[in-house]
Amino acid sequence: MSKGSERATPGYLVWRLSTKWRVAVDRAVAPLGLTHAQYSLVASLYGMQRGGERPSQRRLADHTGLEPLYVSKLARALESAGLIERTRDPRDPRAVQLALTEQGRDVTRRAVAVVQGLLEQLLEPLGGLDSPRTRTFTSELTALLDVPLDVTDDHPQGET
Structure with a gap:
């Protein structure tokens, strides 16, 4: 355990x-012209497209856990970079559908390979990507992510 983490x-x-992971991914995908947030968007979009889906910005926001306004901002930047295309949904003119361009698919495939290498490094202490400990860890993380967190102001002024 890291020094100072025993009682954390x-x-x-x-x-x-999460901070360690974000910084590592940011550094790893920077040579490809991406940030961690942009990588999260294009990698998710890549997986959804491979599954036959052409998601709306809202659907992609729900999938990634990012705020819809932030997804819109990221999508505009990725469109300007030539990595995605944004089109109006013919079934709902208010919705914007997203798709990777050919260049976007190429960059995303390379970024996924780089991030996969980072993930293997991160999980090595647990026995690697396919180890029983990693499967348990993944299951526990999923359980925590499934817990709804209700952010309410239950604390009187000045109390934390």
């Missing part, structure tokens, strides 16, 4: 791991 709270450790 689970919330702190989740935050540190």
Whole structure:
């Protein structure tokens, strides 16, 4: 365990791991012209397209857990870079559908390979990507992600 992590709270450790991962992915995909957030969007879009879906921005926001307004901003930047195309949904003129361009598919395939290598490094202490410990870890992370968090203001002024 890292020095200073022995008495850390689970919330702190989740935050540190997510920060470590975001920074690593940012650095790894930067040579491909992507940020971590953009990678999350194009990799998700790539997987959805491979499954036969041409998602709306809203559907992609729901899938990634990113705010719809942020997905819209990322999509515009990725469109300007020639990696995705945004078109009006013929069934709902208010909705915008997203699709990777040929260049976007190429960049995304390369980025996925780079991030897969990072994931293998990260999971090595658990026995690798296909180990029983990694499967358990993945199951536990999924259980935590499935817990709804109700953010309410239950604390009186000045109390935390």
